Amino acid sequence: MGRALWRRLRELLNPRQLDRDSIDEMTHHVEMVVARKLGEGLDDLEARRQARLEVGSVESAREHVAEERTGFALDQRMRELAYAVRVLRRSPGLTLLSIATMAVGIGVSGILFALVNGIVLQPLPYPEPEQLVRIFDVNRQSGIERTGAASGNVAAWRQRAAAFEGIAGYYSMGRTVSLADGAEAVITAQVSRDFFDLLRVPPMLGRTFTPEETERADFNSAAAPTGPDPVVILSHGFWVGRFGADPNAIGQTVMLERRPFKVVGVMPAGFTAPERGVALWIPWHLSIESPRDQHYLGAIARVAPGISLAQASEQLGAVAGDLGGLYPDTNAGWGVELSPLAVETVGGAAAVLWVLLAAVGLVLLVACANVALLTLMRGLDRQDEVAVRIALGASSRRLIREFLLESVVLSLAGGALGAVITIAGLRWLPAITTDLPRMNEVALDVRSVLFIAAVTILTALLSGLPQAWRRTRITAITGLTSATLRTTGGRGTHRLRDAIVIAQVALAVILMAGSGLLVRSFLELRSTAPGFDPRGVLVAPIFLDNLQYNSGEKTRTYYRTLFERLAAIPGVTSVGGATTVPTSPLGPDFERPVWPCERASDGAARLQAAVRMITPGYIETLGLQLVEGRAIDTRDSPKAPPVLMISRTLAASLWPGQSAVGKQLVVDYSTAGTYPYEVVGVIGDLRFRGPRSEPLSEIYLPHAQRSYLILNVVVKAGGDPRRLIPSVREAMRTVDAQVPAQGMYALEDLLGATYARDRQAMLTLLMFAGAAILLAVLSIYGVLSQRVRERSREIAVRIALGADTSAVIGWVARSGLRLIAAGVAAGLAIAWVASGALEAMLFGVTPTDPPTVIAVVIGVTVIGLIAILAPSWRATRIDPVEILRR
Amino acid sequence: MAIEKLDLLVLKALALAPLHGYGVGQRIEQMSGGVFRITLGALYPALQRLERSGLVKGSWSVSENNRRARYYALTAAGRRRLTTQQKAWERTAAAMLRVLHGEGH
Numbered sequence: 001m002g003r004a005l006w007r008r009l010r011e012l013l014n015p016r017q018l019d020r021d022s023i024d025e026m027t028h029h030v031e032m033v034v035a036r037k038l039g040e041g042l043d044d045l046e047a048r049r050q051a052r053l054e055v056g057s058v059e060s061a062r063e064h065v066a067e068e069r070t071g072f073a074l075d076q077r078m079r080e081l082a083y084a085v086r087v088l089r090r091s092p093g094l095t096l097l098s099i100a101t102m103a104v105g106i107g108v109s110g111i112l113f114a115l116v117n118g119i120v121l122q123p124l125p126y127p128e129p130e131q132l133v134r135i136f137d138v139n140r141q142s143g144i145e146r147t148g149a150a151s152g153n154v155a156a157w158r159q160r161a162a163a164f165e166g167i168a169g170y171y172s173m174g175r176t177v178s179l180a181d182g183a184e185a186v187i188t189a190q191v192s193r194d195f196f197d198l199l200r201v202p203p204m205l206g207r208t209f210t211p212e213e214t215e216r217a218d219f220n221s222a223a224a225p226t227g228p229d230p231v232v233i234l235s236h237g238f239w240v241g242r243f244g245a246d247p248n249a250i251g252q253t254v255m256l257e258r259r260p261f262k263v264v265g266v267m268p269a270g271f272t273a274p275e276r277g278v279a280l281w282i283p284w285h286l287s288i289e290s291p292r293d294q295h296y297l298g299a300i301a302r303v304a305p306g307i308s309l310a311q312a313s314e315q316l317g318a319v320a321g322d323l324g325g326l327y328p329d330t331n332a333g334w335g336v337e338l339s340p341l342a343v344e345t346v347g348g349a350a351a352v353l354w355v356l357l358a359a360v361g362l363v364l365l366v367a368c369a370n371v372a373l374l375t376l377m378r379g380l381d382r383q384d385e386v387a388v389r390i391a392l393g394a395s396s397r398r399l400i401r402e403f404l405l406e407s408v409v410l411s412l413a414g415g416a417l418g419a420v421i422t423i424a425g426l427r428w429l430p431a432i433t434t435d436l437p438r439m440n441e442v443a444l445d446v447r448s449v450l451f452i453a454a455v456t457i458l459t460a461l462l463s464g465l466p467q468a469w470r471r472t473r474i475t476a477i478t479g480l481t482s483a484t485l486r487t488t489g490g491r492g493t494h495r496l497r498d499a500i501v502i503a504q505v506a507l508a509v510i511l512m513a514g515s516g517l518l519v520r521s522f523l524e525l526r527s528t529a530p531g532f533d534p535r536g537v538l539v540a541p542i543f544l545d546n547l548q549y550n551s552g553e554k555t556r557t558y559y560r561t562l563f564e565r566l567a568a569i570p571g572v573t574s575v576g577g578a579t580t581v582p583t584s585p586l587g588p589d590f591e592r593p594v595w596p597c598e599r600a601s602d603g604a605a606r607l608q609a610a611v612r613m614i615t616p617g618y619i620e621t622l623g624l625q626l627v628e629g630r631a632i633d634t635r636d637s638p639k640a641p642p643v644l645m646i647s648r649t650l651a652a653s654l655w656p657g658q659s660a661v662g663k664q665l666v667v668d669y670s671t672a673g674t675y676p677y678e679v680v681g682v683i684g685d686l687r688f689r690g691p692r693s694e695p696l697s698e699i700y701l702p703h704a705q706r707s708y709l710i711l712n713v714v715v716k717a718g719g720d721p722r723r724l725i726p727s728v729r730e731a732m733r734t735v736d737a738q739v740p741a742q743g744m745y746a747l748e749d750l751l752g753a754t755y756a757r758d759r760q761a762m763l764t765l766l767m768f769a770g771a772a773i774l775l776a777v778l779s780i781y782g783v784l785s786q787r788v789r790e791r792s793r794e795i796a797v798r799i800a801l802g803a804d805t806s807a808v809i810g811w812v813a814r815s816g817l818r819l820i821a822a823g824v825a826a827g828l829a830i831a832w833v834a835s836g837a838l839e840a841m842l843f844g845v846t847p848t849d850p851p852t853v854i855a856v857v858i859g860v861t862v863i864g865l866i867a868i869l870a871p872s873w874r875a876t877r878i879d880p881v882e883i884l885r886r
Numbered sequence: 887m888a889i890e891k892l893d894l895l896v897l898k899a900l901a902l903a904p905l906h907g908y909g910v911g912q913r914i915e916q917m918s919g920g921v922f923r924i925t926l927g928a929l930y931p932a933l934q935r936l937e938r939s940g941l942v943k944g945s946w947s948v949s950e951n952n953r954r955a956r957y958y959a960l961t962a963a964g965r966r967r968l969t970t971q972q973k974a975w976e977r978t979a980a981a982m983l984r985v986l987h988g989e990g991h
Contacts, residue, residue, distance in 0.1 A: 022934070025907050025956050026926045028949065032908040035951065054923065055911070061926035068931035 015069065022065045026058045059389075084405040091378065095410070098371045101775065102414025102459055105364040107421025108768075110444075110452045112357040114426055117451075118442030120350045124342050125270065125441060127200040128302075132341035133309065135167070135299040135316065141333040144608055147591065149299040152292035153331070154192065156323055157301075159288065163315040166198035167301040169286050170274050173710075174586055176545050176740050177242075177280075178255035183740035185543055186238065186279035188256070190217075192286045198302040199273060206250040206265035208233065209283040213264070217283040231283065232261035236269040238279040256280065257545040258738070270440055274298055292323070293330040293668065295608070296590040300341060313338045332603070345437055351840045352761045358837070359514065359768045362507045364459065366772045369504045371463035373779050375407055376497060377786055379467050400468045407464030415456030422452060435757045466496055494787075498819060501783050504776040505823020506830065509860055511769035513831035516852035517838055517845055518762040524691075524844035525755045531686025531695070532582055533623030534747035537714050538721035540728050541586040541742045542577075544709040548738065552638065552707040558735060559615065559703070559711060565731040569724060571717040576618030577703065579611075581712040582688045583750040586742070588710060594699060596654050597664035597676045609650055610688075610696050611667075613703040613711075619645075621716045622747075625684025627651075629661035632680070636702035643702060645681040650697035667699060677701070690754025692843060714747070721746045761841060773860065776823070777867040784816050784871035788878075795875055796883035809872040816868035817861075824860055828853060892932050893941075894975055895922065897960065897968040900942060904959035906949055907933060933958060941967050 030051050037047035088095040123129040136146040137153065154169035161167065172189040196208040209231065217227045232254050234243070243249045253260040261282065272278040303312045316336045323331040379386070386399060423444060430439050542562075549555045559577060566575045580587040591608040599605040618624075619631040627648050636643050644665065651660035664676040677699075685695035703711070717724055722744075729741045752759070788795065795808060835847030845852070899905065899913040910933070911924045936942045941964035949955035960968065 021956070022930055024954070026930055028906070028953055028955050029908040029911070029926060029929075031953070032949075032951070054925075056925040056927050058926060061930055064927040065930045065934055068934055 015066070018069075019062065019066065023058060023062055026061055026065075030055065030058060080402055080405050081409065083402060084409045087378070087402075087406060088409060094374050094378070098374055098410050099413045099417065101367040101370060102411055102463075103417030103421060104771070105360070105367040106415050106418025106452060106455050106459065107425065109357070109360045109364055109455055110418055110422030110448060111425040111429065112353065112360050113451045114422065114442055114444055114448040115429075115436070116353045116357050117445070117447055119346055119436060119438045120353060121447075122441060124345060128305075129342060130340070131165070131303045131305070132199070133301050133303060133312065133338045134341050134344045135301055136337045136339070137295045138335050138337045139333045139608070140335065142606070142608060146337055147608070148296040150292045150295050150330075151286045151290035151297055152288055153320075153323065153334075154297060154299050155286040155288045155290055156292075157299075157316060157319055157336075158194070158286075160319045160322070161312075161316050163304055163307045163312040165302040165304050166194035167299065168192045168195035168198055169284070169297040169299050170195060171284070171297055172275055172278060173588070174541065174543050174742065175280070176257055176543055176738075178258055178738065179242075183738050185541075185740045185742045187275070187277045188280040188282055189274055189278045190282045190284035191274075192284050195281075195300075198300065200302075201267065201271055201273075203233065203265035204236065204268040205239075205247070206233075206263070208265055209281075214283040214285050217285050227285075230256075230259065230261045231264045232256060233265040233267060233281040234263055235267055235272055235279050235281075237272075239266045254280065256282070258547040274300065276437070291330075292327055293593055294590060296588070301338075309338060309340065347437065348840070349436055349757070352757060355514075355837055355841065356761065356764055356768075359511055359765055362511055363768045363772050363775075364455065365462070366504050366507045366775045368459050368462040369500045369507075370775045370779055371407060371410055371459075372466045373497065373500050373782060375403065375410075375463065375467045376493070376500075377782060378406075379403060403467045404460075404464040407467070408460045411456050411460035411463065414459065415452060418456070419449075419452050422448070433760065435753070435760070466500065469496075497783055501776070501779045501819050502823045502826065504772075504779050505820055505860065505864070506827035508769065508772035508776040509824050509827025509856060510831045510834065511765065511772045512856045512859060513828065513835065513852060514838060515762065515765035515769040516856055517835065517842060517847065517849055518758070518765055520845045520849055520852055521841070521843045522755065522758050522762045525758055526691075528687070528691035528844070530582065530691060530751060531625065531684055532747075534583075534751045536573075536718055536721050537621060537716050537747035538724050538728065538744055539581050539584050539747050539750060540713045540715065540732075540744045541584065542711050542713055542732070542739060543742070544739060546709060548736075549709055555707045555709060556638075556704060558739075559713075562713070562731060562735050563615070563617070565734065566713070566715055566728060569715075569717075569727045569731065571719075572715055572724070573718070574617050574621040574716045575713070576615050576621040577711040577713045578614040578618050578622075578700075579703075579708050579710055579712070581714060581747070581750075582622070582686055583690055583747070583754050584712055584745070585750075586710075587712050588708070592699075593668040594650075594654075594697075595666050597666055600666060605654070607650070607653060607697055609646070609667075610698045612698060612700050613706055613708045614645075614700050615703045615711070618714065619683070621714045624686065627682040627684050628659060629679070629681030632700065632702045636680075637704055640705070642675065642677045642705055643680045644677040645683055645700040646679055647683050647696060647698035647700075648685045649695045650699065651679075651682045653697065665699070667701075672706075690751060692754070755843075758841065758843070773863055777863055780816055780819060780864055780867040781870065783819070784812060784868060785874070787815065788812060788871045788875045792878050792883050795878050796880035799878060800880040800884065805876045808876045808878075812872040812875045813865075813868050816864065816871070820861060820864040824857055827860075828856070890971075891975075892924070892928060893936060894968070894971050895924075896929075896932055896936060897941065897964055897971065900958055900960045900964070901968060904957045906947075906955040906957050908955075910958065936964070940964075 033051040033055055034044075034047045037050050038044065042050065124132065126132060135149055135154075135157070137149050138144060138146055149169060151169055154167060157164075158167040168191060170189050170191045172187055174185045175188045177184050177186050191209075193209075193211060193214045196203070202208075213231050217230065234249065234254070239245060239249055242254075243252070246252075249263050249266060252263050254263060255261075261280075267281075301312075303309065313336070316338065320331070320335045324334060389399070426442065426444055429442075433439065544555055544558060549558060563575045563577070566572060578587075580589050589610065591610050593606050594609045595602070595605045595607065614632055616631070616633045616636075619626060628651075629645070632643070632645060644667070646654075646660060646665065654660065654665070655663060660679045660682050663679045665679055666674060666676045668674045683698070683700065687693045688696055688698075713728075715721065715724055715728060725744050728744060732739060732741050795811075798811075799808065832848060839847055895914050895918075896910055899910045899917065905913060907929060911929055914922050914924055933942065933944070937944050937958070940961060942958045943961050944956050944958050946954060947957045
């Protein structure tokens with residue numbers, strides 16, 4: 001019994017030794033039979049033939065013995081696996097290269113799939129998310145597409161439109177929270193009734209706002225929360241950070257804008273609607289009497305069950321039409337636009353992510369092709385061995401299995417490593433991407449894991465099939481003949497190999513064309529003059545609270561004092577401020593109706609203009625162009641006659657062909673007064689939201705005449721403006737330590753951030769294209785090298801017959817160039833068809849940009865030539881005497 | 887059934903003296919009057935199976951042509967198994983014969 005167990009263990013642990021032993025035994029058996037035959041007087045050859053007939057071949061018997069072994073099925077798979085591993089270990093460099101290629105390909109596709117899955121495919125993290133929509137005000141008559149909703153309108157819609165379960169308005173902005181040791185600016189969202197209910201997210205602690213709490217939360221203006229007994233809801237992050245996750249936080253107070261707000265609820269982790277980074281929510285009462293002409297609210301709604309988006313749009317459109325009839329002054333011409341919340345949340349990121357996922361798919365294909373070629377070529381090098389094994393009775397099914405197993409082993413190793421890369425990448429990605437929505441929802445979920453598994457299997461099949469296909473065509477005869485003749489391969493293999501290389505070049509060309517377009521587009525974005533000079537400018541957003549700074553005079557004094565201190569910082573050349581600075585995300589951005597004084601009765605002359613309050617020095621600091629007239633300066637004091645500057649776009653629409661300076665422009669400031677201002681200057685057009693944005697109709701009011709608590713202070717100095725940050729912070733502290741210093745930015749960075757996504761997409765695609773072309777070049781090199789090796793006799797004959805170096809080089813180079821040319825042609829054709837997918841991401845470039853095409857062709861050819869050179873050179877070094885003697 | 891028959895033949899071949907694989911094949915052929923010719927692909931799996939079951943014991947030795955060869959010997963368990971199997975087989979064979987010759991009805 002002990003022996004039997006021992007035997008079993010040996011079979012498990014050392015099958016190879018047993019295998020050798022049984023071969024030895026059986027060989028002995030055959031020898032004995034042969035010896036007997038020889039004794040019967042047969043010659044050696046005939047004796048061996050008869051022996052074989054009598055007892056069969058050792059090779060096939062060996063398989064029977066192995067099959068018999070314990071756990072036969074498993075054992076055989078293990079043997080084949082072990083064989084595959086052994087074969088792979090014979091060329092460790094190529095094997096590692098293949099595994100690394102696959103790992104990176106699978107890993108990066110995993111990352112991109114997880115992104116697409118989490119950001120685009122997964123529904124929003126709210127119950128029945130498909131019912132959620134965003135609502136925008138539009139005024140097609142005045143050419144206004146999609147602007148914010150007016151608060152009075154949101155209240156009116158809520159009352160009148162039955163197609164919705166709820167409609168809520170919100171507005172988020174930075175506010176000041178007082179702390180024991182100073183103050184901090186946080187993003188707060190003021191939200192109207194229904195906000196939490198329609199999202200259907202219950203609080204983690206406490207409750208959401210009651211209708212009464214909302215009712216009494218009146219606001220004189222968006223910047224100044226008023227009303228008795230104010231209440232606040234905390235985000236999970238704020239609760240953890242500022243309350244130490246205190247379960248008894250409910251009922252405590254938060255000093256917001258130096259006023260105590262009672263905590264009534266804490267939202268669950270991950271909930272920051274309506275935008276990333278919201279720390280606090282405060283209630284906001286909207287009534288039909290709220291302004292209907294200030295379009296700055298965000299509006300979301302939940303469509304009632306069973307009602308389609310189109311039906312809801314139609315009904316709300318009719319309501320908007322009614323409002324236009326009821327309140328022609330404010331609502332004539334205004335309609336609505338509805339869009340699924342999911343679409344609005346993800347925005348342009350979806351297109352970019354899909355393109356990148358497709359691109360990494362192409363890279364993966366190239367990688368598969370590489371591994372397939374490597375396997376194929378390894379197979380060719382082993383053709384002798386294979387032919388012998390076939391002759392000895394190894395079944396062709398088994399051989400195919402073996403070859404497939406090679407690529408399965410490679411792919412599994414690559415897939416495992418790839419999964420590691422995906423996990424690491426997803427962990428690291430949030431640190432480097434700032435412009436992707438829903439990043440907190442991206443995770444390696446079941447779907448992503450299945451994707452990685454599927455990709456791994458697909459990779460194994462794609463990279464193994466060409467080889468397996470070749471194997472089915474090998475017979476002992478062709479194998480052995482070609483082995484003796486030393487011209488391996490055969491036409492079929494050559495064609496297969498060439499096709500794979502051409503496909504690789506084509507895929508690389510597609511990726512290069514795509515990334516080329518993005519590069520061109522990015523350069524175009526960067527070279528587009530934004531209309532301001534961001535160099536050396538630091539942007540410091542400052543939010544004053546309305547309790548301490550409850551009068552225009554106090555606000556003006558604060559900023560005047562601060563500007564004096566800032567101007568005294570060594571190296572600072574100018575200082576200014578504006579409520580909203582180009583490309584800065586912080587600060588109020590709203591529009592007011594304006595019209596020329598002389599056309600007050602003409603409804604068509606009313607335009608919406610974006611309002612900025614600016615201080616003296618702002619125009620110089622930002623390097624804005626003064627087209628006409630003068631800049632706002634110290635003359636424009638609170639007591640001086642009201643003046644403003646306007647953008648060239650507005651001037652051109654209001655007074656085409658005339659000088660705007662000296663004209664009177666009425667600004668409808670609603671409760672704060674509607675009266676004419678004198679236009680003193682015209683500012684050159686600027687692209688306020690970055691190079692992709694169009695110049696706007698804008699008015700610039702003197703901050704002194706209409707002071708505002710929020711100001712983006714801009715400071716210009718030579719060199720990197722970020723080094724000014726400590727001095728600016730210090731200056732702020734000396735003026736009022738209770739005013740929080742916010743994140744400060746170099747204006748250049750803010751401008752860059754407007755096309756950060758373009759930059760990231762471009763760099764990623766460039767990387768993919770680089771990887772693809774590198775792999776394709778390796779293949780060209782490999783295939784040509786092998787071709788030279790195979791044809792060495794032919795080349796030797798040619799050299800012996802007098803072919804000179806250039807003829808030999810020409811022969812190799814031509815076959816290489818043919819592959820490249822075919823690949824480039826195929827790639828360009830596909831790229832030409834597919835380039836439409838990139839259209840949405842391009843700026844200032846057409847998808848069929850000729851310079852890009854030319855650059856790609858030249859680039860691929862030059863890189864390809866490098867791959868051709870080495871094998872060509874090796875061909876000329878062939879020594880005919882040595883080769884032909886073999 | 888077929889496998890069991892071969893196992894029995896091998897055990898029987900080894901009943902007299904230890905033999906190497908070729909010897910087992912020769913002995914079976916000889917005992918069967920040349921009817922049973924065993925190929926490598928049948929014999930060696932059977933030997934392996936019997937050895938694993940502890941019915942035979944293999945050991946390396948030197949053969950008559952001065953070469954390393956593996957000799958198989960019956961173990962005590964193998965001998966017992968041979969006896970029981972032989973009896974069972976004899977019963978079966980006798981029954982088969984009776985059926986085929988139409989006896990005993």
